[in-house]
Amino acid sequence: MTNTVKYNKILILLIMLILNPAVILSQEIESKDACFNCHAITEGRLKTPADMFKSDIHFRKGISCAACHGGDSKEEDQDKSMSKSAGFIGIPQGLQVSKICAKCHSKEFETLSKSVHGQSSTGTGLVINSCITCHGIHNIIPVKSQGSKVNGANIVSTCANCHNNASLMKKYNPGLKVDQLEKYKTSVHGQKVFSGDSKAANCASCHGNHDIKKVNDPNARVYITNIPSTCNKCHGDANYMREYKIPTDQYEKFRKSVHGIALLEKGDLNAPSCNKCHGDHGASPPEVESISKVCGTCHVLNSQMFQESPHKPAFDKSRTHECSACHSNHEINKPTDEMLGTGEKSVCIKCHKDNDKGFLAAGMMKNMIDSLLKDVELANYFINAAEQKGMDVSDSKFEANDIKKVLITSRTSTHYGDIEKYLNTINEGFKITNKAKIDGEEAVNEYYFRRLGLGVSTIFITIICITLYFKLKKIEKKQKT
Amino acid sequence: MGKNSVNRKVYGWLDERFKLDDLINFMKKKEVPLYRGTIWYYFGGITLLLFIIQVVTGMLLLLYYKGSSELAFESVRFISAKVKFGWLIRSIHSWSANLMVLSAFIHMFSVFFTKAYKKPRELTWYSGFLLLVLAMGFGFTGYLLPWNELSLFATKVGTDIPKTIPLVGGFIMNLLRGGEEVSGSTLSRFFGFHVALLPGIFTVILALHLVLIQRQGMAAPENWDELPESRKKKIPFFPNFLLRDLLIWLIIINVLSVLAVFFPWDLGTKADELAPAPAGIKPEWYFLFMFQTLKIIPAKLFVIDGEVFGVMLFSIAGLLWFLVPLMDRKTKSGEKSYWLIYSGIFVIIYIIVFTIVGFIAK
Amino acid sequence: MNEIPGYTEKSSRRDFLNYVLSIGFFGWIVAILYPLYSYLVPPKSPDVDVSNISIGKASEIENNSSKMFKMGNKPGILIKTKEGELRAFSATCTHLDCTVQFNKEENLIWCACHNGKYDLNGKNISGPPPSPLTPFNINVQKDEIYILK
Structure with a gap:
């Protein structure tokens, strides 16, 4: 960490060293470039490029006008320097512009060509894969300098030039939203950037620059599975974040959470990434009272039940963080039944103590779910036992399908925080498990009944056989005499 | 004694109408030779009992069975799961079918080795042979009826074999399958064969078979005529032999119930005509020796197709077996025909070995 | 003696x-x-269930209502839309295998477990279900509805 900081400081120093003499030089020293010299002393339209070019990094590096426009910059005779035979091309049009830049910046151009901007260009009208669209023309200055079109707050408006323009955007992607700037202004990032903090994230921090990809392209930095590491570039850097005084372990926590495992390990794209809760362009932490709404975008029922519960007003009053009070925030683990009740791992006893109403209700709920689980186990045991004994239990299994549902709904209904409502839900579960249990038990009994029946009929057959045998002996004895 | 008088009255009433006395006297006069091989006489009766059980349980199954590709599997599951004692009826039907084929085989070989087919009992042999073929037909058609995965593919393989017969093969296959492929129409067809066509023919031949036995009596062992009268042990057919038969029948019935309770017949998974063939497709065990033979015959034998050769081989062997009474000239003239005994032993060993190989083979 | x-x-x-x-x-x-x-x-439980099952008369099902049926071991749901069109799907939620139900008010298929929602084409539109419900083909013959798998 300290190394990067050192490196950054040295870099900034270097840039300043390079820039400062250039600024001085450009104003005082006449250029040897004939094009520039001529244009600088003309008036109006022809003078503007030369005036602008004075501050351009290319000019300071001694790159002549001819490098882009062609012609002979050493020849002072206008007819000769701007002749076709000298390679003069005038104002480059369309794609020609980027190709001229690419003569030196070939790598950037190549990346750009593969980016969403390079791929989406229609070839007519505004050329979106042109370098000058973002970097400007004749007044290009280094990215790090304040005035650059692609620096800090400037890049936001540079991007917004197009992305805030609905009639323009619909030419390329009618479905794409154009409210990014508005949202960004509300985000913590935006507010910091607009108040002059260039460390806060701007468009390029997350989307990249030349290599911007569509959000649904798995290579994009903002593709759902890439978002956590993209955010983590800054938020996981303790030094970088030091002045903001916020934790930097979100990524580590998220990675271990049920959401992180689902998203990053199992590749479940329905799992939330950072932006699902914090917003993307309008990124900010959810307000205490809106946590359950944010979580509720996916966990709808839990959220609804919580809103109705007596916990809601109590939490609001005590400024308790709604869902995260029990489930934590970044490191949300798969909830267990132990979270309920009055045991060690219970979350209820964080507030409820000393046999108050909630304490008792929590204990009762835990007991109920425990005994439902025991019933489920028993029902499954009977069904499996019957199946192993070769009985057909397809019907019981069909009914047992609902056991899963009942377990889920019962566990969900704890969020009502209301013993009555909880009982209503869980009683349904006892009914289903009872039915499955009885069915399985009957099947097992039927198995033994079959054996019993066989035994009874065997006894009768044995009796008949024995008596028949004696009768036969008797008849034969009689026949002999 | 009052009960006895009631019995007597009923008997008298029946006797007046059916002349039962004549029948009983006939049966009393009929005698069964008592010797080492007497035990083999019982297998005909056992086969008959098992056939009767097949008829009864078959009719019961018909009450719930539905012979179409959509309903067959589910209806069989319905029988085994929902209908009270349906599992018992179905398992007995399946077990009894297998035991019937087994006891028919034993019956046939005992007749073969005791030379009971010789004059005047050639017709009994012919009809018996046909009954065995029909019984195997019952097995083949019945195997498909639950419409499960194994039976579907076993039937595919089985009905594919006639295709190799030159000229008429394709026609026979189409006739069996009711189309190009084994499908719902094959099931309807097999169902028809199993419950109408085959039972009809079977009953007629069985009647002939039984009438012949009753008219001609039990075949005596080979050297019976040479024995002095004092050493010819005999028992009357009625009641002595019939009661013994009854005893064995009861035991068989109980064996069936035990098998049905302890080894209920598996239903498997529903057939899917589009699914790939599962591993280990095997026909019923009594086809296994033929199936295994066809498998080991090389694909090409000289100029003929291996499978064609196999089918021809079994057809000729079957025909020869059928015509045994004609071929056995030596026995007719009173000599021992060793080559026939040896070939009979060869056939038994062949069948046993190839059946076992078929079971073990993957 | x-x-x-x-x-x-x-x-x-x-x-x-x-x-x-x-x-x-x-x-x-x-x-x-x-x-x-x-x-x-005859057993009390209804007759056999199959891949081609009859689940009642089309005219007896009201518009904007649903009917559950058994497809082998799994539940199925038949929906008659407001327009009277019949649609059938596997009723097993693609999220965690709960049984879904028709929600008349919202005009969609709903899973009570996690509030998963499917539109009347079986497409998952909201909540956790990762994929659409498997549709079944319906065949109506002489007012009798048959479901083909």
């Missing part, structure tokens, strides 16, 4: 044999007749 007691002894033994035989026979007949009788009594 010996003959007479011998005779009576034999005759009583024969009676006893007959007696035992009758009992055995009677018991055995019962042991056969009872299963036979039970077999013949």
